[in-house]
Amino acid sequence: MKPLAIFGGTFDPIHIGHLSVAWEAAELLDAEVRLMPASVPPHRLPPTASAEQRVNMLRAALSGQTRLTLDTRELDRSGPSYTIDTLHEFRREFGDRPLVLLLGADAFAGLRSWYRWRDLFEVTHIGVLNRPGVEACIPVELERAVAPRRTEDLNIIRAQPAGRVVELMATPLEVSATRIRELLAAGRDPRYLLPAGLFDDSALLAPYRESFGH
């Protein structure tokens, strides 16, 4: 069955690194991919842009194609966006369809700090996207937990609803939202690190300029 892949993030703002790895994951897995902005990201400072502003940027970024879509369900819940709760919702909605949670290598390396992280494997596969330039050393306890779940066989991901971990080798792009916020705050124009549809719309990028007094 065609998997449903879920790519959660703060997307503050969405950038070409996100889009490119999401697109390549869609191709590798032959999956529908949903980009899912977090309302209150559990393990970081509040985003610079509001949820509404981040969604507007995502909409602009995703226009003109249908393979990557937007899922705003976490914005409808109050409190922290715990991924396990969201995945249970997806599971109820999609029955036995394979679900794949897409995580950059840095996010995967920090999985042990997530709320009920071991339960994630009951509900979803995990697709790990390589990411250059970030610390992504996998702690021993995490590797011990995931080693028996690892597979390189994408047919297994399509044949089972959950429980496996697959590395997805996407083209490495050393781009981060932090860097883009820094450039915008410094009055620079990170035009080609941003999706078309964002960089010509100064209103969409205003939160990053205004928050630093530019």
Ligand SMILES: Nc1ncnc2c1ncn2[C@@H]1O[C@H](COP(=O)(O)OP(=O)(O)OP(=O)(O)O)[C@@H](O)[C@H]1O
């Ligand atoms: N360039 C990239 N390559 C691969 N994965 C990425 C890349 N940028 C972000 N990701 C992944 O996308 C998900 C959402 O990331 P997020 O929205 O926090 O972006 P970010 O660029 O890491 O932001 P920030 O710099 O604010 O921490 C995470 O799983 C992260 O690892």
Ligand SMILES: O=C(O)c1ccc[n+]([C@@H]2O[C@H](COP(=O)([O-])O)[C@@H](O)[C@H]2O)c1
């Ligand atoms: O569920 C958790 O405890 C948890 C802890 C940290 C991050 N997450 C999710 O991981 C995704 C990426 O988060 P971030 O902070 O790297 O943008 C996003 O969907 C978050 O909601 C989830």
